[in-house]
Amino acid sequence: MTHARKPRRNKRYVPRVARLPMLIKTQQTLAPLESIIDQIERDGTVTVDTRNVPIFHCVADGEWYASAPAIAGMADFFDMWATRHGHAFKATALRQLANRLEAGMPIDGPLMAALNREIPNLRRIGASLDQADASDLLRQTQIRAELDAARATGA
Numbered sequence: 001m002t003h004a005r006k007p008r009r010n011k012r013y014v015p016r017v018a019r020l021p022m023l024i025k026t027q028q029t030l031a032p033l034e035s036i037i038d039q040i041e042r043d044g045t046v047t048v049d050t051r052n053v054p055i056f057h058c059v060a061d062g063e064w065y066a067s068a069p070a071i072a073g074m075a076d077f078f079d080m081w082a083t084r085h086g087h088a089f090k091a092t093a094l095r096q097l098a099n100r101l102e103a104g105m106p107i108d109g110p111l112m113a114a115l116n117r118e119i120p121n122l123r124r125i126g127a128s129l130d131q132a133d134a135s136d137l138l139r140q141t142q143i144r145a146e147l148d149a150a151r152a153t154g155a
Helices: 022-043 067-085 092-103 109-128 131-153
Strands: 055-057 064-066
Touching (some): 055 067, 067 109, 067 131, 092 109
Antiparallel strands (some): 055 064
16 A cells, blocks of 8 residues: 655755865965964075065965064954953964064074964864854954054054
8 A cells, every 4th residue: 555645845956155164264374374484494584575574475365465464463363262262372472473573573493382382273273163253253353453553543
């Protein structure tokens, strides 16, 4: 005896927006920083532009950016994450690297060791973020950078 089945409900296919997994985004974000650190460890140098401002090449968009503000922005991002999620993490080595690059000061062995200890934590934090949290933290970091720039110019 066969039973009549209910007809299958045909749902309309709605494609989702393709998003990169956070592991890949974390890699894309930290790769330029790791490249700067590797160059310092290997050659003892940093790439600079014609005005002797330290710069790095972003593979994602092919552009060159000033290293110190970008690294300071990363430190702000991870410090905001720690504040928001109640963790005691501080990106002190990143901030110190940004300050030394900005001032043209030498980068010594203890700072390099601290950076090498800090990078795995940054990777772990980045991989644990969800898309909404990462986007919101990025927006807050950009707002902070704009406010700092406005304060610096006296606006």
